[in-house]
Amino acid sequence: MQQKPVVALTLGDPAGIGAELIARLLAQAEACQRANIVLVGDAWLWREGLRVAGVDVPTEAVTSVAAVRTRADTSRPAWLAMDTVRPEQVTVGQAGAAGGASVLRVLNACMDAARDGHIDAICFAPLNKFAMKQGGLKHDDELHHFAQYLGVTGTFCEFNTLGDLWTSRVSSHIPLKDAAAALSVDRIKAATRLIYRSLQANGIAQPRVAVAAFNPHGGDGGTCGREEIDIIEPAVRQLNQEGLPIAGPFPADTIFLKAQAGEFQAIVTMYHDQGQIAIKLLGFSRGVTVQGGLPIPITTPAHGTAYDIAGQGRANVDATWQAFLIACRMGASMGASHRASLV
CATH class of the missing domain: 3.40.718.10 (Isopropylmalate Dehydrogenase)
Incomplete structure (x- = not known):
């Protein structure tokens, strides 16, 4: 035993x-x-x-x-x-x-x-x-x-969880005006790897993880911001090349609907409130914070x-x-x- x-x-x-x-x-x-x-x-x-x-x-x-x-x-x-x-x-x-x-x-x-x-x-x-x-x-x-x-000395991040859904974020307790500058391919990859491995430690052999977009409507092909094209999409591609089945980026106003429907077990968000608002609306009294990394x-x-x-x-x-x-x-x-x- x-x-x-x-x-x-x-x-x-x-x-x-x-x-x-x-x-x-x-x-x-x-x-x-x-x-x-x-x-x-x-x-x-x-x-x-x-x-x-x-x-x-x-x-x-x-x-x-x-x-x-x-x-x-x-x-x-x-x-x-x-x-x-x-x-x-x-x-x-x-x-x-x-x-x-x-x-x-x-x-x-x-x-x-x-x-x-x-x-x-x-x-x-x-x-x-x-x-x-x-x-x-x-x-x-x-x-x-x-x-x-x-x-x-490595990457660490606060995870917020609600039942079977976990979220992490690329930037956390910083002013919103600084959130775009905090994005990078390496930071997104590190945050995604960390939550993937943490879910495995929580008993999920092959976690289903998605990455959120940064701009409204996922940037609308670059007409509403280029962070998706220049930073987030390359990070997801590189993670896929490493063998991690990461999906996205998906617009932030719909990605939690997909998770709520059971498509994903974790979402990597780009800044603090992008995930916190959704998680707390879904179940404030049941949420858990995990100190990841x-x-x-x-x-x-x-x-x-x-x-x-x-x-x-x-x-x-x-x-x-x-x-x-x-x-x-x-x-x-x-x-x-x-x-x-x-x-």
């Missing part, structure tokens, strides 16, 4: 709905059937999550993540307590520096464990970028922090901290469950060789 992957779960921003979500996730017996789980975070925050969710989840205390992989009984989560933030430093429903610093400390501890080969994947409850920047984040977003911390799978629900409903017992666990399942599949698939590359 294949050993279950070791998946670290974190409680997210202490002012948001993260602890409640993780409590609801772990209250489902199936969770521990999927993975050898280690929960990492502050004890008071975990207790508050259980109280808000109205559930009880037995755990097994451990003193280090190193002890998790060799546990004989994985029917309940391992629990690694950290002291990163005090209750009086947190105001429920409000971003704060103390909460952001707490998130950074917990995530860094999990990445240290990944580097040492003790865990196979991380699934983190929602965080708040503003709070994290107040608390010491030096990058624009958590993905760039992960990549630097883990020593990634890292040597360990890192996933999170895409909906954010939901400060407006924090502490009210109303959080929907569906996206967190999907993020956890992806972490389990990719953690099992990527294997020891990927963990060893971190050392």
Whole structure:
């Protein structure tokens, strides 16, 4: 029988709905059937999550993540307590520096464990970028922090997923006026290869991947922009020559209709909102963000901290469950060789 992957779960921003979500996730017996789980975070925050969710989840205390992989009984989560933030430093429903610093400390501890080969994947409850920047984040977003911390030098990208549909993008958190200049044959090829291989790690042997156009109507033969002719089409041709069955480019206003009909499992978009708007309209409460291109799978629900409903017992666990399942599949698939590359 294949050993279950070791998946670290974190409680997210202490002012948001993260602890409640993780409590609801772990209250489902199936969770521990999927993975050898280690929960990492502050004890008071975990207790508050259980109280808000109205559930009880037995755990097994451990003193280090190193002890998790060799546990004989994985029917309940391992629990690694950290002291990163005090209750009086947190105001429920409000971003704060103390909460952001707490998130950074917990995530860094999990990445240290990944580097040492003790865990196979991380699934983190929602965080708040503003709070994290107040608390010491030096990058624009958590993905760039992960990549630097883990020593990634190659291509990395945030994937957004909804059920069987994944999206990646060639440019991300930049002004829209700079999106055209960010396009290149090499960047499109790198983004496409990355999502193709990531889908394979998620259990799809031959992913069906399409590439979006950049201009309205796909450029209308060059009369409405030449990015398709000069950049995107050559990138797709070269990918096909490499043996990857990539399709496109397709106009952005119809490509998601094709995906919704089941023609494609992934879409490579050219800039942030080109894919984000479609994915969030299709299912905001079920979306998952996957940090692509890292040597360990890192996933999170895409909906954010939901400060407006924090502490009210109303959080929907569906996206967190999907993020956890992806972490389990990719953690099992990527294997020891990927963990060893971190050392």
